[in-house]
Amino acid sequence: MPATEALRALIPEAAKDIRLNLQSTLTGTSSLTTDQKWGVAIASAIAARSPRLRAALVSDSASVVDAKVVEDAKAAAALMAMNNVYYRFRHMIGKQTYSDKPARLRMNRLAAPAHNKADLELFSLAVSAIHGCEMCVQAHEKTVLEHGLSEDQVHDAVRLAATIHATAISLEIDATE
Template sequence: MSLEDLRGELPAYAKDLKLNLGSLANETVLDDQKKWGAYLAAAHGAANPAVVKAIEAEVADKLSEEAAEAARAAAAIMGMNNVYYRFTHLASNKDYRNLPAKLRMNIIGKPGVDKADFELWSLAVSAINGCGMCVDSHEAELKKAGVTTEQIQAAVRIASVVNAVSKVMQAEEGR
Protein backbone atom coordinates (compact mmCIF):
# COMPACT_ATOMS: atom_id res chain seq x y z
CA MET A 1 0.00 0.00 0.00
CA SER A 2 1.31 3.46 -0.92
CA LEU A 3 0.36 6.92 0.30
CA GLU A 4 -2.00 7.19 -2.68
CA ASP A 5 -3.58 3.86 -1.74
CA LEU A 6 -3.97 5.09 1.83
CA ARG A 7 -5.69 8.22 0.60
CA GLY A 8 -8.07 5.99 -1.35
CA GLU A 9 -8.89 4.00 1.79
CA LEU A 10 -10.05 7.08 3.69
CA PRO A 11 -13.82 7.56 3.93
CA ALA A 12 -15.60 10.54 2.36
CA TYR A 13 -15.89 12.33 5.71
CA ALA A 14 -12.07 12.53 5.84
CA LYS A 15 -11.78 14.38 2.52
CA ASP A 16 -9.70 17.15 4.11
CA LEU A 17 -7.23 14.56 5.38
CA LYS A 18 -6.97 13.04 1.89
CA LEU A 19 -6.20 16.46 0.44
CA ASN A 20 -3.73 17.30 3.20
CA LEU A 21 -1.85 14.01 2.80
CA GLY A 22 -1.36 14.82 -0.87
CA SER A 23 -0.42 18.46 -0.48
CA LEU A 24 2.03 17.76 2.33
CA ALA A 25 3.72 15.10 0.20
CA ASN A 26 4.50 17.96 -2.19
CA GLU A 27 5.74 20.25 0.59
CA THR A 28 8.90 22.09 -0.49
CA VAL A 29 9.93 23.93 2.69
CA LEU A 30 11.51 20.68 3.91
CA ASP A 31 14.14 18.69 2.03
CA ASP A 32 13.10 15.13 1.19
CA GLN A 33 14.89 13.53 4.12
CA LYS A 34 13.27 15.85 6.65
CA LYS A 35 9.84 15.54 5.02
CA TRP A 36 9.73 11.77 4.53
CA GLY A 37 11.40 11.17 7.87
CA ALA A 38 8.65 13.25 9.50
CA TYR A 39 6.04 11.13 7.73
CA LEU A 40 7.69 7.92 8.88
CA ALA A 41 8.30 9.03 12.47
CA ALA A 42 4.72 10.30 12.72
CA ALA A 43 3.33 7.04 11.33
CA HIS A 44 5.24 5.02 13.88
CA GLY A 45 4.32 7.49 16.60
CA ALA A 46 0.61 7.25 15.75
CA ALA A 47 0.98 3.44 15.54
CA ASN A 48 -1.82 2.46 13.17
CA PRO A 49 -0.63 -0.64 11.27
CA ALA A 50 -2.27 0.31 7.96
CA VAL A 51 -0.78 3.80 8.07
CA VAL A 52 2.65 2.50 9.07
CA LYS A 53 2.56 0.00 6.21
CA ALA A 54 1.52 2.61 3.63
CA ILE A 55 4.10 5.17 4.71
CA GLU A 56 6.85 2.56 5.00
CA ALA A 57 6.12 1.62 1.38
CA GLU A 58 6.06 5.27 0.32
CA VAL A 59 9.42 6.13 1.87
CA ALA A 60 11.21 2.94 0.80
CA ASP A 61 12.82 4.66 -2.18
CA LYS A 62 12.88 8.14 -0.65
CA LEU A 63 14.93 7.57 2.52
CA SER A 64 18.20 5.79 3.06
CA GLU A 65 17.96 2.81 5.40
CA GLU A 66 19.90 4.85 8.00
CA ALA A 67 17.41 7.71 7.80
CA ALA A 68 14.42 5.36 7.93
CA GLU A 69 15.86 3.61 10.96
CA ALA A 70 16.51 6.96 12.66
CA ALA A 71 12.92 8.08 12.02
CA ARG A 72 11.64 4.86 13.57
CA ALA A 73 14.05 5.36 16.48
CA ALA A 74 12.74 8.90 17.01
CA ALA A 75 9.22 7.49 17.36
CA ALA A 76 10.41 4.75 19.70
CA ILE A 77 12.41 6.96 22.03
CA MET A 78 9.71 9.64 22.10
CA GLY A 79 7.16 6.97 23.00
CA MET A 80 9.14 6.59 26.21
CA ASN A 81 10.37 10.15 26.79
CA ASN A 82 7.05 11.84 26.12
CA VAL A 83 5.36 9.82 28.84
CA TYR A 84 8.17 10.31 31.33
CA TYR A 85 8.71 14.04 30.76
CA ARG A 86 4.99 14.79 30.50
CA PHE A 87 4.64 13.15 33.92
CA THR A 88 7.45 15.22 35.44
CA HIS A 89 5.92 18.35 33.97
CA LEU A 90 2.35 17.62 35.05
CA ALA A 91 2.96 16.13 38.49
CA SER A 92 2.07 18.44 41.35
CA ASN A 93 5.16 17.25 43.19
CA LYS A 94 7.92 19.18 41.43
CA ASP A 95 10.62 17.01 43.05
CA TYR A 96 10.36 14.65 40.07
CA ARG A 97 11.85 17.31 37.81
CA ASN A 98 15.07 17.24 39.82
CA LEU A 99 15.54 13.48 39.78
CA PRO A 100 17.67 11.89 37.05
CA ALA A 101 15.53 10.07 34.51
CA LYS A 102 17.70 6.92 34.67
CA LEU A 103 16.39 5.92 31.25
CA ARG A 104 18.64 4.94 28.39
CA MET A 105 18.45 7.53 25.56
CA ASN A 106 21.71 7.04 23.66
CA ILE A 107 20.01 7.29 20.26
CA ILE A 108 19.42 11.00 20.82
CA GLY A 109 23.17 11.64 20.99
CA LYS A 110 24.05 9.41 18.02
CA PRO A 111 21.02 9.01 15.76
CA GLY A 112 22.97 8.03 12.64
CA VAL A 113 21.65 11.03 10.67
CA ASP A 114 21.96 14.78 10.88
CA LYS A 115 21.07 15.77 14.46
CA ALA A 116 18.63 18.43 13.28
CA ASP A 117 16.68 15.86 11.24
CA PHE A 118 16.39 13.57 14.25
CA GLU A 119 15.31 16.50 16.46
CA LEU A 120 12.67 17.47 13.89
CA TRP A 121 11.27 13.94 13.80
CA SER A 122 11.34 13.77 17.60
CA LEU A 123 9.45 17.05 17.78
CA ALA A 124 6.82 15.73 15.34
CA VAL A 125 6.23 12.66 17.51
CA SER A 126 6.26 14.76 20.68
CA ALA A 127 3.50 16.91 19.17
CA ILE A 128 1.43 13.78 18.52
CA ASN A 129 2.04 12.56 22.06
CA GLY A 130 1.25 15.94 23.61
CA CYS A 131 4.43 16.47 25.59
CA GLY A 132 4.89 20.23 25.83
CA MET A 133 8.18 19.91 27.69
CA CYS A 134 9.61 17.76 24.87
CA VAL A 135 8.17 20.01 22.16
CA ASP A 136 9.89 23.01 23.75
CA SER A 137 13.18 21.16 24.18
CA HIS A 138 13.30 19.89 20.57
CA GLU A 139 12.15 23.24 19.17
CA ALA A 140 14.97 25.01 21.02
CA GLU A 141 17.54 22.56 19.62
CA LEU A 142 16.14 23.02 16.12
CA LYS A 143 16.32 26.80 16.38
CA LYS A 144 19.97 26.52 17.51
CA ALA A 145 20.63 24.38 14.44
CA GLY A 146 19.14 27.02 12.13
CA VAL A 147 15.89 25.22 11.32
CA THR A 148 13.23 27.79 10.46
CA THR A 149 9.85 28.27 12.04
CA GLU A 150 8.24 27.34 8.71
CA GLN A 151 10.19 24.06 8.57
CA ILE A 152 9.19 23.18 12.12
CA GLN A 153 5.58 24.02 11.33
CA ALA A 154 5.69 21.82 8.20
CA ALA A 155 6.89 18.81 10.22
CA VAL A 156 4.14 19.33 12.79
CA ARG A 157 1.56 19.73 10.03
CA ILE A 158 2.69 16.36 8.66
CA ALA A 159 2.48 14.82 12.13
CA SER A 160 -1.00 16.23 12.71
CA VAL A 161 -2.36 14.85 9.44
CA VAL A 162 -0.68 11.44 9.83
CA ASN A 163 -2.06 11.23 13.36
CA ALA A 164 -5.57 12.15 12.22
CA VAL A 165 -5.42 9.62 9.37
CA SER A 166 -4.31 6.99 11.89
CA LYS A 167 -7.30 7.77 14.11
CA VAL A 168 -9.73 7.59 11.19
CA MET A 169 -8.29 4.29 10.00
CA GLN A 170 -8.55 2.90 13.53
CA ALA A 171 -12.14 4.07 13.85
CA GLU A 172 -13.06 2.59 10.47
CA GLU A 173 -11.65 -0.79 11.49
CA GLY A 174 -14.19 -0.84 14.31
CA ARG A 175 -17.23 -0.07 12.10
Protein backbone atom coordinates in the same frame (compact mmCIF):
# COMPACT_ATOMS: atom_id res chain seq x y z
CA MET B 1 3.64 7.02 -3.71
CA PRO B 2 1.62 3.97 -4.73
CA ALA B 3 1.27 2.41 -1.25
CA THR B 4 0.33 5.69 0.43
CA GLU B 5 -2.07 6.54 -2.40
CA ALA B 6 -3.78 3.16 -1.99
CA LEU B 7 -4.33 3.92 1.70
CA ARG B 8 -5.45 7.46 0.93
CA ALA B 9 -8.18 6.00 -1.27
CA LEU B 10 -9.48 4.09 1.76
CA ILE B 11 -10.08 7.22 3.81
CA PRO B 12 -13.86 7.61 4.06
CA GLU B 13 -15.84 10.59 2.84
CA ALA B 14 -16.32 11.81 6.43
CA ALA B 15 -12.58 12.46 6.48
CA LYS B 16 -12.28 13.90 2.97
CA ASP B 17 -10.32 16.88 4.31
CA ILE B 18 -7.74 14.52 5.79
CA ARG B 19 -7.46 12.69 2.45
CA LEU B 20 -6.75 16.03 0.74
CA ASN B 21 -4.37 17.21 3.49
CA LEU B 22 -2.38 13.99 3.32
CA GLN B 23 -1.73 14.51 -0.36
CA SER B 24 -0.82 18.18 0.03
CA THR B 25 1.48 17.71 3.03
CA LEU B 26 3.37 14.86 1.40
CA THR B 27 3.58 16.23 -2.15
CA GLY B 28 2.96 19.97 -1.89
CA THR B 29 5.25 22.88 -1.25
CA SER B 30 7.09 22.62 2.04
CA SER B 31 10.17 23.99 3.75
CA LEU B 32 11.12 20.42 4.69
CA THR B 33 13.76 18.48 2.81
CA THR B 34 12.79 15.12 1.33
CA ASP B 35 14.53 13.35 4.23
CA GLN B 36 12.75 15.49 6.79
CA LYS B 37 9.34 15.03 5.19
CA TRP B 38 9.58 11.25 5.05
CA GLY B 39 11.24 10.94 8.46
CA VAL B 40 8.54 13.03 10.13
CA ALA B 41 5.81 11.08 8.33
CA ILE B 42 7.22 7.67 9.31
CA ALA B 43 7.91 8.64 12.94
CA SER B 44 4.41 10.10 13.16
CA ALA B 45 2.75 6.98 11.74
CA ILE B 46 4.58 4.87 14.32
CA ALA B 47 3.53 7.29 17.08
CA ALA B 48 -0.06 7.09 15.83
CA ARG B 49 0.20 3.29 16.12
CA SER B 50 -0.80 2.65 12.54
CA PRO B 51 1.20 -0.31 11.17
CA ARG B 52 -0.35 -0.15 7.71
CA LEU B 53 0.27 3.59 7.35
CA ARG B 54 3.86 3.11 8.61
CA ALA B 55 4.40 0.27 6.14
CA ALA B 56 3.04 2.33 3.24
CA LEU B 57 5.22 5.32 4.09
CA VAL B 58 8.34 3.18 4.57
CA SER B 59 7.67 1.45 1.26
CA ASP B 60 7.12 4.69 -0.64
CA SER B 61 10.15 6.36 0.94
CA ALA B 62 12.57 3.56 0.00
CA SER B 63 13.36 5.04 -3.40
CA VAL B 64 13.89 8.61 -2.18
CA VAL B 65 15.58 8.47 1.25
CA ASP B 66 18.48 6.61 2.78
CA ALA B 67 17.64 3.76 5.15
CA LYS B 68 19.36 5.76 7.92
CA VAL B 69 16.54 8.32 7.77
CA VAL B 70 13.99 5.56 8.38
CA GLU B 71 16.08 4.19 11.25
CA ASP B 72 16.21 7.63 12.88
CA ALA B 73 12.44 7.99 12.44
CA LYS B 74 11.94 4.65 14.19
CA ALA B 75 14.37 5.65 16.94
CA ALA B 76 12.60 8.98 17.47
CA ALA B 77 9.23 7.25 17.79
CA ALA B 78 10.58 4.70 20.26
CA LEU B 79 12.49 7.18 22.41
CA MET B 80 9.65 9.67 22.52
CA ALA B 81 7.20 6.91 23.49
CA MET B 82 9.27 6.70 26.69
CA ASN B 83 10.35 10.31 27.15
CA ASN B 84 6.99 11.90 26.43
CA VAL B 85 5.31 9.85 29.16
CA TYR B 86 8.08 10.50 31.68
CA TYR B 87 8.56 14.22 31.05
CA ARG B 88 4.85 14.90 30.62
CA PHE B 89 4.35 13.34 34.09
CA ARG B 90 7.06 15.55 35.59
CA HIS B 91 5.46 18.61 34.05
CA MET B 92 1.89 17.67 35.01
CA ILE B 93 2.70 16.76 38.61
CA GLY B 94 4.36 20.13 39.10
CA LYS B 95 6.56 19.12 42.04
CA GLN B 96 10.17 20.19 42.02
CA THR B 97 11.13 17.03 43.91
CA TYR B 98 10.34 14.92 40.83
CA SER B 99 12.19 17.32 38.54
CA ASP B 100 15.24 17.09 40.79
CA LYS B 101 15.43 13.30 40.44
CA PRO B 102 17.61 11.94 37.64
CA ALA B 103 15.64 10.36 34.82
CA ARG B 104 18.10 7.47 34.42
CA LEU B 105 16.56 6.70 31.03
CA ARG B 106 18.94 5.87 28.19
CA MET B 107 18.74 8.22 25.22
CA ASN B 108 22.08 7.60 23.54
CA ARG B 109 20.57 7.63 20.04
CA LEU B 110 19.72 11.32 20.37
CA ALA B 111 23.42 12.04 20.70
CA ALA B 112 24.47 9.64 17.93
CA PRO B 113 21.88 9.57 15.15
CA ALA B 114 22.23 7.30 12.15
CA HIS B 115 21.51 10.19 9.72
CA ASN B 116 21.90 13.62 11.34
CA LYS B 117 21.17 15.36 14.63
CA ALA B 118 18.90 18.15 13.36
CA ASP B 119 16.57 15.75 11.53
CA LEU B 120 16.39 13.27 14.43
CA GLU B 121 15.45 16.16 16.71
CA LEU B 122 12.81 17.28 14.19
CA PHE B 123 11.35 13.75 14.08
CA SER B 124 11.34 13.75 17.90
CA LEU B 125 9.59 17.12 17.94
CA ALA B 126 6.85 15.82 15.64
CA VAL B 127 6.27 12.74 17.80
CA SER B 128 6.28 14.86 20.96
CA ALA B 129 3.60 17.09 19.44
CA ILE B 130 1.44 14.02 18.75
CA HIS B 131 1.94 12.80 22.32
CA GLY B 132 1.26 16.25 23.76
CA CYS B 133 4.42 16.60 25.83
CA GLU B 134 4.93 20.33 26.29
CA MET B 135 8.40 20.03 27.84
CA CYS B 136 9.64 17.77 25.04
CA VAL B 137 8.14 19.95 22.30
CA GLN B 138 9.87 23.01 23.74
CA ALA B 139 13.20 21.24 24.22
CA HIS B 140 13.25 19.72 20.71
CA GLU B 141 12.11 22.96 19.07
CA LYS B 142 14.98 24.79 20.77
CA THR B 143 17.51 22.16 19.68
CA VAL B 144 16.19 22.10 16.10
CA LEU B 145 16.57 25.87 15.81
CA GLU B 146 20.06 25.73 17.37
CA HIS B 147 21.03 23.23 14.65
CA GLY B 148 20.06 25.67 11.91
CA LEU B 149 16.55 24.63 10.99
CA SER B 150 13.88 27.30 10.68
CA GLU B 151 10.56 27.98 12.36
CA ASP B 152 8.97 27.25 8.97
CA GLN B 153 10.47 23.76 9.08
CA VAL B 154 9.19 23.26 12.63
CA HIS B 155 5.74 24.42 11.55
CA ASP B 156 5.67 22.20 8.47
CA ALA B 157 6.88 19.19 10.48
CA VAL B 158 4.13 19.58 13.08
CA ARG B 159 1.53 20.19 10.37
CA LEU B 160 2.62 16.95 8.69
CA ALA B 161 2.61 15.09 12.03
CA ALA B 162 -0.93 16.29 12.70
CA THR B 163 -2.03 15.13 9.25
CA ILE B 164 -0.41 11.71 9.64
CA HIS B 165 -2.05 11.28 13.05
CA ALA B 166 -5.43 12.25 11.58
CA THR B 167 -4.86 9.85 8.67
CA ALA B 168 -4.26 6.97 11.09
CA ILE B 169 -7.54 7.76 12.85
CA SER B 170 -9.41 8.29 9.60
CA LEU B 171 -8.37 4.86 8.34
CA GLU B 172 -10.09 3.39 11.40
CA ILE B 173 -13.37 5.31 11.13
CA ASP B 174 -15.24 2.61 9.22
CA ALA B 175 -13.23 -0.30 10.61
CA THR B 176 -15.52 -0.62 13.62
CA GLU B 177 -18.80 -0.76 11.71
